[in-house]
Amino acid sequence: xxxxNETTITDAVLERIKDATxxxxxxxxxxxxRHLHAFVREIRPTQKEWEYGIDFLTRTGHMCDDKxxxxxxxxxxxxxxxxxxxxxHPVPEGATETTVLGPFFVQAAPEKDSGADIxxxxxxxxxxVTGSVSTVDGQPLAGAIVDVWHxxxxxxxxxxxxxxxxxxxxxARFHTDANGRFHFWSIKPAxxxxxxxxxxxxxxxxxxxxxxxxxxxxxMISAPGFEQLVTHVFVAGDKYLDSDVVFGVxxxxxxxxxxHPAGRxxxxxxxxxxxxxxxxxxxxxxxxxxARAA
Amino acid sequence: xxxxNETTITDAVLERIKDATxxxxxxxxxxxxRHLHAFVREIRPTQKEWEYGIDFLTRTGHMCDDKxxxxxxxxxxxxxxxxxxxxxHPVPEGATETTVLGPFFVQAAPEKDSGADIxxxxxxxxxxVTGSVSTVDGQPLAGAIVDVWHxxxxxxxxxxxxxxxxxxxxxARFHTDANGRFHFWSIKPAxxxxxxxxxxxxxxxxxxxxxxxxxxxxxMISAPGFEQLVTHVFVAGDKYLDSDVVFGVxxxxxxxxxxHPAGRxxxxxxxxxxxxxxxxxxxxxxxxxxARAA
Ligand SMILES: [Cu+2]
Ligand SMILES: [Fe+3]
Ligand SMILES: [Fe+3]
Numbered sequence: 001x002x003x004x005n006e007t008t009i010t011d012a013v014l015e016r017i018k019d020a021t022x023x024x025x026x027x028x029x030x031x032x033x034r035h036l037h038a039f040v041r042e043i044r045p046t047q048k049e050w051e052y053g054i055d056f057l058t059r060t061g062h063m064c065d066d067k068x069x070x071x072x073x074x075x076x077x078x079x080x081x082x083x084x085x086x087x088x089h090p091v092p093e094g095a096t097e098t099t100v101l102g103p104f105f106v107q108a109a110p111e112k113d114s115g116a117d118i119x120x121x122x123x124x125x126x127x128x129v130t131g132s133v134s135t136v137d138g139q140p141l142a143g144a145i146v147d148v149w150h151x152x153x154x155x156x157x158x159x160x161x162x163x164x165x166x167x168x169x170x171x172a173r174f175h176t177d178a179n180g181r182f183h184f185w186s187i188k189p190a191x192x193x194x195x196x197x198x199x200x201x202x203x204x205x206x207x208x209x210x211x212x213x214x215x216x217x218x219x220m221i222s223a224p225g226f227e228q229l230v231t232h233v234f235v236a237g238d239k240y241l242d243s244d245v246v247f248g249v250x251x252x253x254x255x256x257x258x259x260h261p262a263g264r265x266x267x268x269x270x271x272x273x274x275x276x277x278x279x280x281x282x283x284x285x286x287x288x289x290x291a292r293a294a
Numbered sequence: 295x296x297x298x299n300e301t302t303i304t305d306a307v308l309e310r311i312k313d314a315t316x317x318x319x320x321x322x323x324x325x326x327x328r329h330l331h332a333f334v335r336e337i338r339p340t341q342k343e344w345e346y347g348i349d350f351l352t353r354t355g356h357m358c359d360d361k362x363x364x365x366x367x368x369x370x371x372x373x374x375x376x377x378x379x380x381x382x383h384p385v386p387e388g389a390t391e392t393t394v395l396g397p398f399f400v401q402a403a404p405e406k407d408s409g410a411d412i413x414x415x416x417x418x419x420x421x422x423v424t425g426s427v428s429t430v431d432g433q434p435l436a437g438a439i440v441d442v443w444h445x446x447x448x449x450x451x452x453x454x455x456x457x458x459x460x461x462x463x464x465x466a467r468f469h470t471d472a473n474g475r476f477h478f479w480s481i482k483p484a485x486x487x488x489x490x491x492x493x494x495x496x497x498x499x500x501x502x503x504x505x506x507x508x509x510x511x512x513x514m515i516s517a518p519g520f521e522q523l524v525t526h527v528f529v530a531g532d533k534y535l536d537s538d539v540v541f542g543v544x545x546x547x548x549x550x551x552x553x554h555p556a557g558r559x560x561x562x563x564x565x566x567x568x569x570x571x572x573x574x575x576x577x578x579x580x581x582x583x584x585a586r587a588a
Binding site: 001002003004005006009010012013016017018019020021022025026027028029031032033035036037038039040041042043044045046047049050054057058059060061062064069071072075078079080081082083084086087088203205206207208209241242243244247249250251 | 295296297298299300303304306307310311312313314315316319320321322323325326327329330331332333334335336337338339340341343344348351352353354355356358363365366369372373374375376377378380381382497499500501502503535536537538541543544545
């Protein structure tokens, strides 16, 4: 195999990978080569543009460390993360819709009892979050694990300001009670721009795009026999709901964070300032195998 | 724009980049989104496979430093570099065909006079290289700059063993004489595997591919008013000519490195060992603008 030109090179590469060690690797490699070559043939890059592409990918890789994942930001901002999410999470009637995980999830957040205030040292408008977890038929799920995390009222997560605040805050892990319910206090989050001081920010800028996400609270909910739910609840009325830089907004995930005057809150706590209340009732989908067994 | 599913997400991203700052950026971004999404829709990656992809790209980026360009290796081994080369270098009658630059080119190699021995401290079978540079009509080009570089007889370049050999070797820059000719001595290069201890090596392995390139000498030739020529001359009979890992071989670039007994060589030098002789006559293409002016 020699003498490849603009049209024969693709078959040459496909021929070379025909003995891949695994059918799935072969399938993915073949599709990658076909689409990558089709992309290159369509745009007909100059040598300089190809060099820019190599440099962009290299800088994206160099931007990644244990606190920053620039390739996930690239996947998110190109709509790939939401596409992969859609492919993997068809949502039956009664199940909560999914959205991106985002880069600020932390394994093993502190476990808290229902009712805890997780705002730590952060100041802002108090927010009461109440919710329930149930099956798609509305059967409450007791003991479900509910991970929550959100930004402060400037749009920053705890992990972005650990040097200042010293410890994780605005994130915790709860367990649902016998009625499938949980609740907690924190501060109301704000909209925020994704980190845009790297190659992805450079891409957004030349593409004429802003880097903002509408305000939201992240939830990751697990229960044995059910598919893990990764989602957000968005604050109704946020000005970025229609232009989320990562394409994550779904109507079913938007809720009013309703304002209440200072006084006794629904959970019995006396609140000395006006506060907001968010309620969301989550529906979990059974895992495919246990659905078949049922 | 909200509520994107597997099919609507692509249009949503395209809509978002419609105000790109530059028509070329818009064109490239749109093509990237369409082909990337088509690739993802075709392979339907699991969340785990998507994570593998993110991790593969991240490790590829982390492997890049001032001595190693893993993304170029990825481009080379997926046939993208040769595709970009084919797009940018249509070859008129009489012009030498092009091939990949490869990762071992060094800016500002030592300038040498024609006839120099550039093997430095390296040992191996002596090799005499003679050649000429002319226009596609056969007019000799005097004063053309001829950069050459090649591996040793174990397949390693000087830059891969600088700690041991102390200085550049087996590379130099020559100028053609009044007849457009140049010649030099060195040692005969061997086939070599591209660096395969990183993510690209991992990819080649699971794709069932070897990492070898057939033995070759690199040439980069420039003359005012002519397109820079980046090419190799391959050693006839090499067992990897039909399976070059970067798809770079063209029949017109293969030459016998003919064996000769010790004695007086064509350039008048007395050689005490058997040696090899390579001759290649290069043809340069005028740059488009100067062709129009002619
Ligand atoms: Cu495609
Ligand atoms: Fe977030
Ligand atoms: Fe080489």
